[in-house]
Amino acid sequence: xxxxQHCKTLLAGAALATLGWGVAEADELTxxxxxxxxxxxxxxxxxxxxxxxxxxxxxxxxxxxxxxxAAEASNPxxxxxxxxxxxxxxxxxxxxxxxxxxxxxxxxxHDWAVNQYEAADGKTVGIYAGALxxxxxxxxxxxxxxxxxxxxxxxxxxxxxxxxxxxxxNSSGTAYTALATFVQMMGEDEAFEFLKKLHANINQYTxxxxxxxxxxxxxxxMVGIVFQHDAVTQKVAGxxxxxxxxxxGTGYEIGSMSIIKGGPNPESARKFYDFALxxxxxxxxxxxxxxxxxxxxxxxxxPESPDFSTIKLIDYDFVTYGSSDTRTRLLARWDAEVGSLxx
Numbered sequence: 001x002x003x004x005q006h007c008k009t010l011l012a013g014a015a016l017a018t019l020g021w022g023v024a025e026a027d028e029l030t031x032x033x034x035x036x037x038x039x040x041x042x043x044x045x046x047x048x049x050x051x052x053x054x055x056x057x058x059x060x061x062x063x064x065x066x067x068x069x070a071a072e073a074s075n076p077x078x079x080x081x082x083x084x085x086x087x088x089x090x091x092x093x094x095x096x097x098x099x100x101x102x103x104x105x106x107x108x109x110h111d112w113a114v115n116q117y118e119a120a121d122g123k124t125v126g127i128y129a130g131a132l133x134x135x136x137x138x139x140x141x142x143x144x145x146x147x148x149x150x151x152x153x154x155x156x157x158x159x160x161x162x163x164x165x166x167x168x169x170n171s172s173g174t175a176y177t178a179l180a181t182f183v184q185m186m187g188e189d190e191a192f193e194f195l196k197k198l199h200a201n202i203n204q205y206t207x208x209x210x211x212x213x214x215x216x217x218x219x220x221x222m223v224g225i226v227f228q229h230d231a232v233t234q235k236v237a238g239x240x241x242x243x244x245x246x247x248x249g250t251g252y253e254i255g256s257m258s259i260i261k262g263g264p265n266p267e268s269a270r271k272f273y274d275f276a277l278x279x280x281x282x283x284x285x286x287x288x289x290x291x292x293x294x295x296x297x298x299x300x301x302x303p304e305s306p307d308f309s310t311i312k313l314i315d316y317d318f319v320t321y322g323s324s325d326t327r328t329r330l331l332a333r334w335d336a337e338v339g340s341l342x343x
Contacts, residue, residue, distance in 0.1 A: 033059045033060075034082070043281075053268050061172050063169070069098075081257065081260060082127070082272070083127065085174065087176055090124065090322025103274055108277070110295050110297055119319050127294075129292060131229075135223070136242055148242065152246045163201060165215055174230075183321075213230050245312065279294075
């Protein structure tokens with residue numbers, strides 16, 4: 001090659017680089033994260049330290065993340081949706097917003113995590129489980145001289161007027177799990193009558209599912225309807241919170257993970273997917289004070305995590321209540337019959 005040809009080649013390469021063509025980009029990942037912020041940050045820093053992949057992370061609740069992925073469907077911005085309740089993950093899978101991935105980690109997972117994977121034809125997988133319940137502030141309870149609530153039915157008693165907080169099921173996967181739990185336990189019409197009575201005692205519907213128990217810990221409300229592991233987090237942190245597994249029984253979540261269809265970094269997405277299912281990575285959750293039950297059989301759950309063997313769990317129908325039709329219909333009914341009621 002002549003000197004002149006060599007210069008032309010260099011100039012062409014520079015032009016391509018300027019246009020962003022033909023140049024290998026640094027490994028990147030855009031992560032949509034739905035569990036608590038501390039756990040999201042721990043996952044990001046650990047993954048980047050191990051792989052060198054630069055992660056841009058956004059933390060939003062499950063319902064908000066589903067809505068964002070749906071809004072971006074024609075031009076996906078995210079690569080992986082990690083965590084959050086499984087129902088909206090299943091809806092996203094049904095609507096073609098996420099894509100299947102045959103992870104080699106599947107044999108290490110609990111059956112409930114694999115069942116989630118199979119229900120979605122490989123488009124989502126279980127990464128943790130958490131039982132629904134509530135927590136209450138023991139100091140506020142004592143000040144008012146009330147008996148400790150032990151059942152869902154206690155929360156609609158008149159003495160709890162203005163003392164209960166839960167999230168909005170449109171934005172929060174936790175609150176949608178509560179809605180779907182009541183429907184499965186009571187029947188749909190009876191569940192909505194219960195929710196109307198509960199509304200009379202609600203002081204606020206929050207955006208985030210964990211916000212009610214944080215408010216209870218700070219004394220801003222007496223009772224927060226949440227996943228029990230979120231109440232454990234507040235109790236372990238030293239707040240005067242008592243965790244309750246409701247006497248009638250309760251539903252539970254399979255926190256899930258999905259690869260977003262058409263995301264900009266598919267190779268990095270698959271690397272993160274396998275990383276997040278490893279036993280050593282799931283065991284790190286305790287460092288972020290995350291007390292969910294991990295999906296990898298070999299991962300160690302923190303000793304403070306709720307013991308599922310002592311909780312009266314319903315046979316939660318994830319397929320039905322994670323379907324687009326059912327979820328859309330129940331949320332619309334909640335808006336019309338509960339959310340629209342005066343405070």
